[in-house]
Amino acid sequence: MERGKVRIALDAMGGDFAPKSVVLGAIKAHKELADNVKLILVGDKGKVLLELSQLGSENYPFEVIHAPGLITMADSPVDALRRKKNSSISLGINLLKEGKADAFISGGNTGAVMASALFTLRRIEGVLRPAITTCLPSEKGIVVFLDGGANADCKPQNLFQFGVMGSIYANSIMKIKNPKVGLLSIGVEQTKGNELILESYKLFSNSCLNFVGNVEGRDVLKGTCDVVVCDGFVGNIVLKFAESFDGFLTSLVKKRVKESLLFRLGAFLLKISIRDLRRTLDYAEYGGAPLLGVDGVCIICHGGSSPKAIKNAAKLACDMVEKEVNKTIKDKLTQNSKVLKEINELND
Amino acid sequence: MERGKVRIALDAMGGDFAPKSVVLGAIKAHKELADNVKLILVGDKGKVLLELSQLGSENYPFEVIHAPGLITMADSPVDALRRKKNSSISLGINLLKEGKADAFISGGNTGAVMASALFTLRRIEGVLRPAITTCLPSEKGIVVFLDGGANADCKPQNLFQFGVMGSIYANSIMKIKNPKVGLLSIGVEQTKGNELILESYKLFSNSCLNFVGNVEGRDVLKGTCDVVVCDGFVGNIVLKFAESFDGFLTSLVKKRVKESLLFRLGAFLLKISIRDLRRTLDYAEYGGAPLLGVDGVCIICHGGSSPKAIKNAAKLACDMVEKEVNKTIKDKLTQNSKVLKEINELND
Numbered sequence: 249m250e251r252g253k254v255r256i257a258l259d260a261m262g263g264d265f266a267p268k269s270v271v272l273g274a275i276k277a278h279k280e281l282a283d284n285v286k287l288i289l290v291g292d293k294g295k296v297l298l299e300l301s302q303l304g305s306e307n308y309p310f311e312v313i314h315a316p317g318l319i320t321m322a323d324s325p326v327d328a329l330r331r332k333k334n335s336s337i338s339l340g341i342n343l344l345k346e347g348k349a350d351a352f353i354s355g356g357n358t359g360a361v362m363a364s365a366l367f368t369l370r371r372i373e374g375v376l377r378p379a380i381t382t383c384l385p386s387e388k389g390i391v392v393f394l395d396g397g398a399n400a401d402c403k404p405q406n407l408f409q410f411g412v413m414g415s416i417y418a419n420s421i422m423k424i425k426n427p428k429v430g431l432l433s434i435g436v437e438q439t440k441g442n443e444l445i446l447e448s449y450k451l452f453s454n455s456c457l458n459f460v461g462n463v464e465g466r467d468v469l470k471g472t473c474d475v476v477v478c479d480g481f482v483g484n485i486v487l488k489f490a491e492s493f494d495g496f497l498t499s500l501v502k503k504r505v506k507e508s509l510l511f512r513l514g515a516f517l518l519k520i521s522i523r524d525l526r527r528t529l530d531y532a533e534y535g536g537a538p539l540l541g542v543d544g545v546c547i548i549c550h551g552g553s554s555p556k557a558i559k560n561a562a563k564l565a566c567d568m569v570e571k572e573v574n575k576t577i578k579d580k581l582t583q584n585s586k587v588l589k590e591i592n593e594l595n596d
Numbered sequence: 597m598e599r600g601k602v603r604i605a606l607d608a609m610g611g612d613f614a615p616k617s618v619v620l621g622a623i624k625a626h627k628e629l630a631d632n633v634k635l636i637l638v639g640d641k642g643k644v645l646l647e648l649s650q651l652g653s654e655n656y657p658f659e660v661i662h663a664p665g666l667i668t669m670a671d672s673p674v675d676a677l678r679r680k681k682n683s684s685i686s687l688g689i690n691l692l693k694e695g696k697a698d699a700f701i702s703g704g705n706t707g708a709v710m711a712s713a714l715f716t717l718r719r720i721e722g723v724l725r726p727a728i729t730t731c732l733p734s735e736k737g738i739v740v741f742l743d744g745g746a747n748a749d750c751k752p753q754n755l756f757q758f759g760v761m762g763s764i765y766a767n768s769i770m771k772i773k774n775p776k777v778g779l780l781s782i783g784v785e786q787t788k789g790n791e792l793i794l795e796s797y798k799l800f801s802n803s804c805l806n807f808v809g810n811v812e813g814r815d816v817l818k819g820t821c822d823v824v825v826c827d828g829f830v831g832n833i834v835l836k837f838a839e840s841f842d843g844f845l846t847s848l849v850k851k852r853v854k855e856s857l858l859f860r861l862g863a864f865l866l867k868i869s870i871r872d873l874r875r876t877l878d879y880a881e882y883g884g885a886p887l888l889g890v891d892g893v894c895i896i897c898h899g900g901s902s903p904k905a906i907k908n909a910a911k912l913a914c915d916m917v918e919k920e921v922n923k924t925i926k927d928k929l930t931q932n933s934k935v936l937k938e939i940n941e942l943n944d
Binding site for chain 2: 385386387397400401432433434440441442443445464465466467468469470478479480481482484485486487488489490491492493495496499
């Protein structure tokens with residue numbers, strides 16, 4: 249693509265601490281990425297400008313686009329989009345559609361972002377279903393984990409495409425050469441898994457992917473492979489389970505601190521370690537989760553995203569636009585005859 | 597049942613540290629439960645007797661039954677059972693079948709134990725599929741979690757029966773009154789989930805169970821409900837993911853210890869805390885996982901079970917026999933007209 253600033257639209261109303269955390273994130277992003285990035289804040293103009301002025305940041309060169317309609321976390325996605333056409337989500341994604349922005353970032357209602365992106369931007373040519381693509385820490389480094397919850401029920405060809413998209417993402421963004429792809433299952437043998445995995449296995453093993461076979465639940469954090477593929481039902485449950493570890497650990501430690509004096513001495517150190525763990529486990533710290541497969545760079549952030557997480561998402565968006573990840577996905581899925589052949593065989 | 601000693605058959609060859617850990621576990625169990633329990637060691641007689649003599653424990657009143665055939669963790673379950681009819685698993689389960697034992701405990705090849713139990717003992721009348729029933733720690737106490745991996749693909753009526761069996765188990769063994777049952781899904785709303793969960797939800801909500809609706813991945817360790825129901829594919833992935841947390845945490849802490857002097861000071865305390873966590877997360881510490889639904893008390897232990905875990909499994913087996921858990925399951929599933937009605941409606 250031609251060199252120029254990457255225009256990133258931020259959903260200023262999305263997330264538990266919006267608009268403050270988003271505005272603060274935009275300021276952080278501007279300080280770090282100003283040479284490459286132009287930021288557009290989409291949200292209730294009055295509130296956004298008030299926030300900027302309260303922070304003494306009126307002079308930052310942000311574009312502010314007024315979006316009065318508010319979609320809450322409780323709203324049903326499809327309903328909300330139908331009724332609130334002037335929401336920050338709808339207008340933000342429209343900017344992408346109209347070519348007025350190169351990426352959209354939201355910590356708002358995930359279902360609404362997905363529905364709006366799918367409906368407005370549609371899928372990249374060749375893609376059957378998009379996938380929420382998260383990054384998890386592991387003993388050996390970052391693991392690309394998808395689908396994080398976009399598709400509760402999947403077909404083998406969906407999983408296979410997630411493998412292709414995840415590979416491209418791991419390669420382009422995480423700079424992993426020839427990423428190892430694994431199918432999340434209940435045993436490493438080809439014969440272990442549910443019907444979906446048994447069918448998908450064949451598709452993966454006959455493909456051009458660097459497929460290492462099935463991996464188990466314990467392999468995710470071990471970092472046995474670089475890309476872990478599963479359906480969105482399993483993926484969402486695993487991600488939310490992982491997130492809850494932090495709270496569980498804190499409650500365990502608190503109990504111990506009450507029990508023993510010795511432990512009270514170590515509590516400070518434990519606190520640091522838990523904070524570390526929390527950070528390591530919070531995928532927002534890796535810059536949010538792109539909805540790979542829709543025709544536009546669209547990044548979903550955690551509702552509780554910190555300004556730092558928003559800044560990291562902007563960095564990721566910038567990276568995805570510059571590395572033309574979506575174009576690579578399209579090329580791979582439409583031009584690569586081997587890949588296409590596999591999918592067509594299954595569609596027959 | 598008539599009062600008398602509960603006869604527990606232990607698979608002396610099952611597990612990574614067998615027969616030593618099993619023999620040590622039997623000694624522990626005898627010391628703690630001798631008044632209630634008679635222990636039968638099933639395995640290579642020479643090896644078991646050698647172990648006993650090396651431990652100076654020849655005089656314990658264990659019955660030793662010779663089972664020369666060894667099923668390894670790598671063996672294919674069905675193959676192994678066909679070829680090795682004199683394995684400790686086959687002979688141990690036969691003791692149950694023949695009424696010569698009241699319970700069987702094995703830390704061996706899980707698939708082989710399941711296959712042998714299903715084939716030899718068959719299911720409790722009314723049960724469609726048995727489930728591996730594990731106990732997980734939570735912020736609020738023990739959570740009964742099933743299916744842990746017996747059934748990769750399930751139907752709504754399977755999940756429903758898991759709910760019934762899990763409830764009975766939580767009530768009889770964990771002493772939880774009117775246990776709260778949740779369906780593991782990707783959102784708490786009735787509309788959230790995959791096809792299996794959407795169908796199952798109706799079945800649960802029209803039943804006599806204390807159904808609290810869907811729960812999410814993060815609710816398991818929070819202890820939102822007492823019984824968490826899922827298919828064996830999801831369950832196995834979640835359990836193995838949880839197990840791997842320990843190693844992940846250890847590797848995180850090790851990195852920190854290298855980085856900072858301050859952390860080295862706290863490393864000892866962290867070690868204790870991690871050991872704690874490991875214990876809290878190891879379901880073997882809760883006495884292994886019964887295969888609920890087969891017609892006989894059959895408990896699956898972790899391959900790496902410690903003698904303490906084996907002892908706890910014996911305690912659990914004793915409890916399950918004395919509380920007549922299987923009889924309650926049969927009564928509920930064959931006599932409770934409401935439950936039956938639900939299942940029949942779905943089978944139509």
